[in-house]
Amino acid sequence: MEKINLEYLGQKFNQLQTIDTDNLLSNVRREGFNTFNKKGLPTFKNEEWKYTSVSDLFKKQYHLTEDELKPAISASQVDEIRLPGFENANELVFANGKYVPELSTIRSSKAQLVILPLEEAANGIYKDLVKEHLGKSSLFINDAIHALNTSFIYGGVFIYAVKGQIIENPVYLYHISDAVENHILSQPRSLVFADSSSKLQLVETYKTIGSMDSFTNEVVEVAVKANAILEYYKIQNDGPNGSHVGTTHIRQIGKCYAHTVVVSLDGGMIRNNTNIIMEAAGNEAHMYGLYLLKGNSHVDNHTLVDNRMPNCFSNELYKGVMDERSTGVFSGKIFVRPDAQKTNAYQTNNNILLSENATVNTKPQLEIFADDVKCSHGCTVGRLDEEALFYLRARGISKEHAQAMLLKAFAESIIEQIKIESLKEYAEQLIEERLKGDNS
Amino acid sequence: MLSIKDLRASVEGKEILKGINLDVNAGEVHAIMGPNGSGKSTLASVLAGREEYEVTGGSVDFLGKDILELSPEDRAREGLFLAFQYPVEIPGVSTTNFIKTAVNEKRKYHGQPPLDAVSFMKLMKEKMNLVEIDKSLLTRSINEGFSGGEKKKNEIFQMAMLEPKLTILDETDSGLDIDALRIVANGVNKLRDENRAIIVITHYQRLLDYLQPDFVHVLLNGKIVKSGTKELALELEEKGYDFIKDEFSLSEAV
Numbered sequence: 249m250e251k252i253n254l255e256y257l258g259q260k261f262n263q264l265q266t267i268d269t270d271n272l273l274s275n276v277r278r279e280g281f282n283t284f285n286k287k288g289l290p291t292f293k294n295e296e297w298k299y300t301s302v303s304d305l306f307k308k309q310y311h312l313t314e315d316e317l318k319p320a321i322s323a324s325q326v327d328e329i330r331l332p333g334f335e336n337a338n339e340l341v342f343a344n345g346k347y348v349p350e351l352s353t354i355r356s357s358k359a360q361l362v363i364l365p366l367e368e369a370a371n372g373i374y375k376d377l378v379k380e381h382l383g384k385s386s387l388f389i390n391d392a393i394h395a396l397n398t399s400f401i402y403g404g405v406f407i408y409a410v411k412g413q414i415i416e417n418p419v420y421l422y423h424i425s426d427a428v429e430n431h432i433l434s435q436p437r438s439l440v441f442a443d444s445s446s447k448l449q450l451v452e453t454y455k456t457i458g459s460m461d462s463f464t465n466e467v468v469e470v471a472v473k474a475n476a477i478l479e480y481y482k483i484q485n486d487g488p489n490g491s492h493v494g495t496t497h498i499r500q501i502g503k504c505y506a507h508t509v510v511v512s513l514d515g516g517m518i519r520n521n522t523n524i525i526m527e528a529a530g531n532e533a534h535m536y537g538l539y540l541l542k543g544n545s546h547v548d549n550h551t552l553v554d555n556r557m558p559n560c561f562s563n564e565l566y567k568g569v570m571d572e573r574s575t576g577v578f579s580g581k582i583f584v585r586p587d588a589q590k591t592n593a594y595q596t597n598n599n600i601l602l603s604e605n606a607t608v609n610t611k612p613q614l615e616i617f618a619d620d621v622k623c624s625h626g627c628t629v630g631r632l633d634e635e636a637l638f639y640l641r642a643r644g645i646s647k648e649h650a651q652a653m654l655l656k657a658f659a660e661s662i663i664e665q666i667k668i669e670s671l672k673e674y675a676e677q678l679i680e681e682r683l684k685g686d687n688s
Numbered sequence: 689m690l691s692i693k694d695l696r697a698s699v700e701g702k703e704i705l706k707g708i709n710l711d712v713n714a715g716e717v718h719a720i721m722g723p724n725g726s727g728k729s730t731l732a733s734v735l736a737g738r739e740e741y742e743v744t745g746g747s748v749d750f751l752g753k754d755i756l757e758l759s760p761e762d763r764a765r766e767g768l769f770l771a772f773q774y775p776v777e778i779p780g781v782s783t784t785n786f787i788k789t790a791v792n793e794k795r796k797y798h799g800q801p802p803l804d805a806v807s808f809m810k811l812m813k814e815k816m817n818l819v820e821i822d823k824s825l826l827t828r829s830i831n832e833g834f835s836g837g838e839k840k841k842n843e844i845f846q847m848a849m850l851e852p853k854l855t856i857l858d859e860t861d862s863g864l865d866i867d868a869l870r871i872v873a874n875g876v877n878k879l880r881d882e883n884r885a886i887i888v889i890t891h892y893q894r895l896l897d898y899l900q901p902d903f904v905h906v907l908l909n910g911k912i913v914k915s916g917t918k919e920l921a922l923e924l925e926e927k928g929y930d931f932i933k934d935e936f937s938l939s940e941a942v
Contacts, residue, residue, distance in 0.1 A: 639776040639830075642736050643790040643846060644764035644797070653789070657780025657829075 253309065254285075260312050261399055268402055272370050276383050280398025287392040294391070299577040299609045300519055300548040302393060305463055305491055311430035312400070320344055320426045321457075326351055329422045329455040331483070333670030337420040337451070338363065344426055345434030345464065346403030355417045361448075362408040363419075366439060369406035378406065381471045382439050385497035388523055388552065393493050397435045397467045404437035409446035409476070418449035418479075418668055423466070427489065428458030433465065440470040444502065447477040449668060454515075456490040461516070466494040474502025474528070479667060482520065484512040485678060488543055491516040497523045503530040509665050511675055512539040512547045513682060523552040526560040526588070537566035538662040540655075540682060541574035541606075548577035551595075555588035555621075564595040567662055569655055570606035577609045582623060584616040591618065597627040600658065652683035689714050689885050690854055695746035697734045704730045706910035707746065712854065715882040719896055719921060720889045722907035723929045728889045729773060731907070732858040736770040737763050751853065764790075765797040767853030771843040771860050778830040783842065784812070786830050787849050794850060815848040819875035837868030844875040855879075856887045861895035873898030893925040906932050 261281050265274055289306055290297035321343040330339070338361065341351035347365055354363055362374070370378045386398060409415055425434045442448045450470075456462040472478045480496060492515060498506050510520050524533045539547040553562045568576040578597045599608045612625035632654055640650035659679055666672040690712040697705040704727045712718055722728050734741045735748065737760035748755050755763050778786075791811075792802040803811065816823060821841045831839050840860055847855055857876070861869055873895060876886065888899060896904075896918065904920040905912045906929070914920065914932055924932075 633776075633778075635776045636778045638738060638760065639772065639778065640781075640786070640790075641760040642764055642770055642772075643786070643850065644761050644794045645786075645790050646761050646793060647759070649789065649793070650761075653781050653786070654778070657778065660780050 257312070257396075264400060264402055268367065270367060270370060272375070272379055273367065273401055277399050277401055279383070280386070280395045280401070283386070283390060283395035284392045284399050287390070287395060290391045290393070296391065296550065296579075299575075300517070300546065302493070302517070305517060308431045308461060308463075310433035310463060312433050321348070321351065321424050323351060325424060325457060326422065329424055329453060331420055331451065331453055331671060332674040333418070333668060334420060336416075337418050340405060340419065340421045342421065342423045342434070342436045344432055345423070345436040347405040347436070356415055360410055360413040361415050361417075361419075362406070362410065364406045366401070366404035366406050366437065369439070374406060374408065377408070377441055378439060381441065381469060383469075384499060385467060385469050385495055385523065388497065388525070388554075389495050389521055393465060394467060394495055397437060397465050400435050401437045404439065407438065407440045407448075407450075409442045409448040411443040412445045414447040415449070418451055421450065421452045423452065423454045423464055425454075425456045425462035425464060425490070426458060427456050427460035427462045429460065431461045431463070433463050436464065436466045438468045440468065442470070442472045442476040442478050442504075444473040445475040446473075449479040449481070451481045451483070451668070451671060453483045454486045454490060454492060456486050459489065461489045461491065464490070464492045464494070466492070468494070468496045470496070470498045472498065472500050472502070472504045472506060474504055476502070476504045478504070478506045480506070480508040481666060481668070481671065482510045483671075483675065484510075484515050484518060486515045488514070488516050488545065491518065493519045495521040495523070497521075497525070498533075499525045499527055500531040500533065501527045503528050504532075506531075506533040507665070507667070508533075508535045509662065510537040510549065511662070512537075512541070513678055514542075515545055515547070517546045519548040519550070521550045521552070523554070524562065525554045526556055526562075529557040529559050531557070531560040533560075533562045534665070535562070535564040535566075536662045536665045537578075538659055539568040539576050540659060540679060541569065541576060542571040543574060544572075545574045546577075547575075548579075550579045550581070552581045552583070553593055554583045554585070555591045555593060556585045557587060558589045558591070560588060561592045562594070565662065566597045567658060568597075568599045568608060569602060569658065570599065570608055571602040573603070573605045575607040575609075578627070579611045579613065580625065581613040582615070582625070584614075584618050584621050584623065586617045589618050589620045591621040591623065593621070593623045595625040598658075599627070599629045600632055600655070601629065602632065655683055656680065689751060691749040693747050695731075695734070695748060696744045697730060697741050698744055699730070699741050703744065704741075704910055705734065708910075708912060710905065710912060712885045712887060714853075714885055716903065717880070717886045717888065717899055717901040719899075719901040719904045719918075720887060720907055721891065721904060721921060721924060726907045727910045728907050729858055732770055732856045732889055735763075735768065735856060736760060761793070762797070764850070765794045769847050769850055769852030769855045771840075771847060771855065771857045773858040773860075773862065775831050775839040775843055777832045777834075779832050781830050783826045783828060783830050787812075787826075787846060790846070791849055811849065815845060818848055818878050819845045820871050821845045836863040837865065840864060840868065840872050841875070844872055848875065848879055853883070854885050854887070856889065858889045859891065860888075861890055861892060869894065870898065893921055896921050908932065
C-alpha cells in the first residue's frame, strides 16, 4: 500500500484552515480535502491512470510547503530559471508552489494586466470572479491528486487581462522547488481570466534545486471571454528528480481562440492534463505537444476537448520520441455533446521509438453525441524512417548526425507553433543540444 | 579505380549477386544493362552500403580501399556517389542545409575546414547553373512534393556539389520525359572528366545516346554475362535480351 502520510497532511490542512479563515477559499479547500480523503490515490484500475503509476511518488516523505509565504529562494536562484525573452516578460516566481511577489517583476501596466496573490483577489474587487471561476476544473478532474492541490490552495496567483487589452508582455511563471534538504511537494495554483477582446500569453517552466526529489502538483484554471486570444506554453526540462502532475483547464466561455503547446524534454514522472472546454458557440482551439524522452522519464499527456456548443473547431497534434527506457503516454479525449452540431475536431498523435526498451501507449477516445459533426483521429508508432536515414548517410552525413536531423525535422512542426520568437529559438536550441548530446 | 571481384550478395537468404567481376578506370563510363530482377539495383545498393544486403563473398576495392568494410557515409566521403532510382522525400529538412552538411562532413573527413557561408553560396550558384535546377527547389524540404524530373535533377545537383570520383546512376532515366532526360544527361556530361568514372544502370538506350558509354555490360541472373562497347547496347535495343539468354544458357550447358 502507498505510504502516504495522511496524518501529516491532515495536520497541515487543519493548520492552514485556522491560519487562513477566509470563507471563500477555506470552503473550496474543505471540499478538496473531502474529495481527497474519499477518493484515495488512483491506481492502474482507474482508466485515466492506467499507464501512469503515482504510487512511487507517494511513497516518499514530502515536506509540504509551510503555510507562511516567506521566499525560500534567492534572486540568484531565480536567474537560473529565467527564460529567454524575460526582459520583455512579466515574471512571476513561485517558490515551493507559492507565488512570491518580492521576487517577481511585473512589466505590464495595471491598466492592462492585474496580477495579485489569490487571497488578495478573493477578498477584494475580484472576489466575484474568483468565486465564479475557482475550482471549475474539479468537475472534470476529480481524482485525489487534483483534490490534494485544492486542499492546500494558499499562496496562489490571480492573473487578469483587462478587457480590450492586447498584453504585449507575456507572463512567465517560474516554478522553483527547493529540494536541497527534503523531498518537497509544491502545489501552485493559478486562476487566470482573459476578459473580452484581450490577448494573453502564458509560459510555465519548472526547476528543482538540490538533489532530493520534488513533486509539483499544479492546477491552472483559465477562463477566456469573447474575442479574446489565449496562448499557453509549458516547457518541461527539469532533472530526473523533478516530477509533475499538472492540470491546465481552459474554459472558452465566449467565442474565442485558444492555443496550447506543451514541450517535455526531461523530468521524472510527468502527467499533463490539458483541457479545453468549449462553452460558447464558434470556439477555436489548437493544441500541440512534443515529448522527447530519454533515461527513465515518463511523460503522460492527457488532453480533453469538450464540445458543448455548436460550430466549434479544434485541432490537436502531439508528437513523441522515446529513447532508452523512457515511456510516453498520449490519451486524447474528445466529447461532442448533443448541442454541439457542426463540430470540427481533429486529433493526431505520432510516435517514434528509438530503443528496444522504450514504450509508448496512445489512446484516442471520441465520444460523439451529435450527428452533424466532422471528427477524425489518427496515431502512429514507428521507428525512424530507414530509407531517409540511408539517403542522408549515402551523401556522407554520419548516422548520428542524420538521425538528429530527422528527429529535429519531426519535432519542428510542434516547435514552430511557439509564437513567442525568443522562446521558440530557445526550444529549438534545447532540442538541438539534446539530440547532439544523445550522440556523444 | 574500382575493382569488383567475384562479388556475391543476398537479401533475406536469397542470393541475388552470384559472382560479379568488374573493373572501372578513371575517365571511363560503363553501362550496366539487363532485364528486371537481374541484380542491377542490388549491385548499386551493395556498393553504396545498404544494410539489408548481406555480402557473402568477393571483394570491392575502391581507390585502394576495401569499401565493403566502410559505413555508407565513409564510402560517400571517399568519393562514391549513388544517384537513387527513387530519391527519398524528407519533410522538414531543407535541401540547402542538407547539402551544406554533406559537403562539410566530407571536407572534415579529408581534413579540410568547413566552407563559409559565402563560398558555399557561390558554389551552389555555380552548380545550379550547371544542372539547370531551379533555386526555389533548394529552399524546400528534400524532394518534398518534387516532380519525378525535379527529384532526378536534384540527384545530379547533389552529385555536382559533392564532386564524387565514382558515380553510380541507378535508373536515373526512369520516369523522365525527353526534356528532363536531356537536362539530366547534359548535367552528367558536364561533370565528366579524366579523373572521374561513371556507372550507368539502365534499361534503355536513350540515356546512353547522350552519355556514350565506353563499355556496356549485360547482367543476367546475378552475373555479368556479356561485355562490349556501346554497339552492344544498340544490339540489345534491337534484339532484346533473349539472344543473350539463349547464348548464355548454351554456354552454361557446356
